[in-house]
Amino acid sequence: MNLADHLPALQVIVPLMTAPLVILLRNGFLAWLGALLASLASFGLAILLTVAVLGAGVPEYAMGGWQPPFGISLNVDGLSALMLLLVTGASTLGLAGGRLSLRRDIDNRRAPMFYGAWLIALAGLCGIAVAGDAFNVFVFMEISSLATYILIAAGRDRRALSAVFKYLIIGTIGATFYLIGVGFIYMMTGTLNFADMALRLADVIETRPIIIAAGFITIGLALKAAVFPLHIWLPRAYTYAPNAVTVFIAACSTKVAIYVLLRFNYGVFHGNLLAHSDLFTVFIIPLALSGILLASAIAIYQGNIKKMLAFSSVAQIGYIALAAGLATHAGLMAAQLHMFNHALAKGTLFLCVLAFVLTTGSASFSNLAGIGRRMPWTMAAFVIAGLSLVGVPGTAGFVSKWYLIVAVMGMPGWGVPLVMAIILSSLLAVVYLWRFVELAYYGQPPDGDVSRMEVPLPLRTLIWSAALANIYFGLVPQLPLALAESGTTTLLGGLLP
Amino acid sequence: MKLLGLFNYWVFAVLLMIGLYALISKQNLVKKIMALAIFQSAVFLFFITMSRVDEGTAPIIQAGVANQIFSNPLPQVLILTAIVVGISTTALGLAIVVRLHEEYGTVEDNEILAMDRES
Amino acid sequence: MNPSTLPLILLLPLVGAIAIALAGRWPNVRETISLLTAVTLAVLVFSWFPEVSEGLRPRFVLSEPLPGLSLAFSLEPLGMMFACIASFLWIINTIYSIGYMRGNNEKNQTRFYICFALAIAAAMGIALADNLFTLFLFYELLTLSTYPLVAHKGDAKTIASARVYLGVLLGTSIGLLLPAIIWTWVATGTTTFTLGGIVEGHIAGAAVGLLLGLFVFGIGKAAVMPVHRWLPAAMVAPTPVSALLHAVAVVKAGVFSITKIIIYIFGVDFLFNEPSAQWLQFAAAFTIITASIIALYQTNLKRMLAYSTIGQLSYVIMATVILKPMAEVGAAIHIAAHAFGKITLFFAAGAIYTAAHKTELWQLAGIGRRMPITMAAFTIGALSMIGVPPTAGFVSKWFILGGAFQAENYFAIFTIIASTVLNAMYFLPIIYFAWLAPPAPGVDMNHGEAPKAILLALAVTSTLTIVFFFFNQPLLDLESQLVESLPL
Amino acid sequence: MTMLLIGVFLLSLLVITAIAIVRSEDLFSAVMLSGIFSLLMALNFFLLDAADVALTEAAVGAGVATVLLLAGLRLIPPKEAPGRPLRALSVTVIAATALLMIYASFGQPTLGDPLAPTQQHIAPWYIEKTPELIDIPNIVTAVLSSFRGYDTLGEVFVVLTAGIGVMFLLGGGRGKPFSRLDSQAEQGLSGHLIPKVMARLLIPFILLFALFIQFHGEYSPGGGFQAGAIFVAGIILYSLVRGEGLALSVIPPRALLLMSAGGALLFGSVGVAGMLMGGNFLEYSVLAENPVIGQHIGIIVIELGVGLTVTGVLLSIFHAFAARD
8 A cells, every 4th residue: 555545544644743843842832833743744745635536536544454333433425525625725724824823822841731732623624524433533533622621611701711612511512313214214224325325225215314313413413513503602612712712613513514514414314305405404494594694784783893704604604505505416516515615714704813813912993993994915815805705706705605506596486585595695794894993993903003913924935825715716616616516526426406 | 111111211311411511500610510410421321332232241251252242342342432531521611610709719611601791 | 919818908907906005004105006006907998909900809708607608708899999988087086085185184095096997997807808797796896995995985975976976886787787697698598789680580669678678777886867876876985986986987888788789699780670679769858857857956066967977878779770881980989988078177166166166057157267287187077078169079979970871860960069059058067157257256266276197187187188189090990990890 | 022012111211311410409419320321331232243343331421420420419509490481482383393303213124124225335335345354353453443544533532622611611530630649638538448458459450441442443342442430440540539639640742642642643644654664544454465464463453553542532531521620
């Protein structure tokens, strides 16, 4: 076997095995450096995997040499590659951009623990993205969740603790629901491997335990993915986490839950449960719609930029859920594209917020008034990413919104009202973003000081690279499109037009 | 007989819901952690019930005994992992509760929420 | 020339913007760069004119982000004309801006010049757009880049007005224009501008009227009532910005887009035979008359000019929906004619503000004697608005009326005549008072002419307004290509 | 039939205990009831022929979790604030869900049904192939450490993460506890003769038993995780007798951290070794000429890794709690 065949395993092992080494370090800087290098290596591996997926495909990897369904397999398709790029990219962005910010938030003595947890979270999320086994997904979900709790609890505000406790409870309920669902499926099929499950479900379709299983899995993962109204843990967790952590988790953690949701609902149930697509659609679309509209509206009334963006995330998750709930080829394409593009936009936005807080010390609106004049470069990047969030053409956000609208238009009967809702929520997004942009450019700074105070050049460069990526993928979206196309094909398995 | 054979699953459902109820309605954070443990234990019971087979024994091969019937080892393995995950969550949750108590001086959810609203 | 050089037209002002940003610390360098960029751009744009006149249609696809949805540029008569006007007036406007911004000691001048260059880039993008997607992209960019210009002053009142500006323009474009584009794309599978239209055979009946409505009101920049609110609100901006909004780029982009959509998306013939689309001329007529009446009641010079613009824009729309060849040519020419006239008027208003700090109409009594050059230019601009020969306004009105007679559309004829009377009613008294009346009591008349840069700009635009009356053949030839295929 | 009835009896007790835990306002009694709950659960598992799980549940649920909660309650008020009214809505939703699940249960295979899908697919393969491919008597261990060794690696990292988390939050594991070495309060039960003597007698046996479980896991119930838990129980007993500080000085915190991380690394490096020797990650068969011997080596080493990490982490956690005031 050559190294290329080991790529799926390496994707998980590299960050996972670096973590114990990092926690043994005694120096915060070295720990950060180690974490950054491991994260960069993961990003490189994700790129290699993406290239492989778009080329000849990635062969199934049998852990321990035991062939599935007896052993655990790792499977990488377009959708997995998309998730891997997101997860490793967000982690690298957070670590590289978060050096200064984290040095303030985490004291040197505890830093190795923190960076160890970061790497474990990264490994957990990667592990989910490559797993081909339902229980293995659970294990890695718990790894990433526990590590994420630590990362969020590192926030300096004491409210980080109460937020993270809520997240822990809800996250555990979600994961346990998922496990119950897997249990029911195992009970009826005797297998845990996704592919095998999809095959064997054909014999037991429409039995009560399978329907219950679909319910538990969908609700459990919706909890983890913060689909409205199961989002209550999200805004505070994002708000009070250290800024660099928010960059990381806001870009990818909820998306990984949606990834599993897609895997199950399309890879496993869709071909087998006759009424599944209707049930799933009827369940998810009203939730998604209310999320899109209400969360956007709530975001308008926030006085803290992080909280505002967090509510915006809930709305954006609504878009993804809406697209996924359509149960069509176009819908799935839109869902995957929006995962990618939203991660790109939100990662950039939170990175800008990190820079703001780094120089001003707080994320409240009153404190950030006039910041656009003080930090023109960062603020300009914020505006670009904000436009991508709204879905202005030329930015990445437009591509996925366009796909979403086209997918929605394909729904007979209720296409038009859905389009209206999407457009209305885009307008709401304009309102809540512009509230901040206006304040940033024309507000009076709290101390009346309008002198320049940009963040250091490396961080600024990083922020601008991220912002430009939003434009690049708006004009040249071939990469996410190809991955989403490949992912959709595997998800639907040729079952849908 | 058929009904008794489903009793385990009913207990699973009831325990799960007792745990969930306590998670939602109890304000004390330590209580919530205990409720979480009950909630997870219910799932353990669910899986282990699946693993059992009539006339079977624990899946340990004894030398010289042929044609043994074994209970299903797979759910047992899964639950071994799940138990460990459960205790890890409990430990982490408890550590957070201890820190919360230090910061807020209380471990009642509603009181903490009230203090959060003020600040 | 090679079509692949088309994007240079956009790139140039963008590069200019960056250069201006870098040169921000040295005002002279910065403004030299501004001016140089403007001149180079105009040269570049005009160098395409002969080719397009000869009937060539250079086209270049930059990228295709989504299947069937590309970022593509092409030049056709309408866009060529818009690009020429905008790039040429940018030079004059830059000269004027230098005088105005220095004369009034404005803050944040670097930001001003950067955004200005970005706005021009966006206007070029609109002019060159080969499809609805590209058009939409640059339409939004134009809105966003002009927002800081409108909010330039930065006080509470300005920001509130700028919010109206942004809210109306973004709201209508996302809420109405985008669905219209999506609808078109879903129905026809393309968004490319094609002579003769693309809608025919895909959408029919009342839906056509609805789609047209989405487009017309979605393009808020054309200020068809009731989406005109942003234009008076934007009067808080510095005068060069008002000139940019009213003459160079913004409202022109609006009516340009509507004209282009009617000609290239709906198709003139198709729309002519579609009763459900007839409502638009009533909406346009309503806007023309109402805006003129409101203008009558204004006491502030710039606000009056703003309502005048709203009326004049609907002339273009009216002309377009007469749907006869002569009227289409008239619509195109009116975009140019109004641009020259209106920029002159705004420059004059700015000159008065800079030299005398006067903004209200009653303060202008007798000002002609103090500022003869400014008021002479103002007079020429006003006459062009009314449509008196020998000014540019007459040429376009002639064509529009000709089209209306071709179509035997007496409603349009009546509207145009009525509004001409109204225009005369609010412009002529100002001219009369400015030249002949004694100064109003208590008004300080101890001021001279405006700075030289401003006067130079005024002289150029007012001369152009007259020259256009005599020398308009190249443009006429160009725009006639629009309607060549149509029966006269 | 008798077994079934005993099961029903035990399960009913389980439900009653759960309700008691929820209703109890005194957290100390709730903790004790939780311990009982876990013991009952372990008994149930034993009846259901899951010896490994029963042992683990007893060690973890009744042992580790109880001690953890007690250590936590040392730092927080052990009384729950007076109750608040029930939320009708949540009760309804929950009751409905329970009914739904019971309704669904009628479509499920009954307890012990040999024809259930779970007994037909995959599991028979494990039972059949274990003697041939891995050749150890305990099939659970075989599945745990080899067939699904990747899950177990994940499990070790979950434990390690919990350890990192507690140490991160409570700042334990480094320095702080040493300052309390001579404190009177930390002298534990050392003043009491009988516990002291009993403990001294017991501790060596407990540690020995832990080692047995560690290295005999292939043959009988047990393995690294249970061994670690029991080993920790021994140390905790020691710390109860001799006082926290002294127990800590037996194993310094840095060593605990090394143990925790080292165990995980050991496990991982077995996997990497498999890769280097031409197999897949965690493929033990390539570790030796004979694949079965390779499996044995792999399993012993990774079980050792699990034991190390679990011991290290659990001790760190206890010390972190104990060192907090």
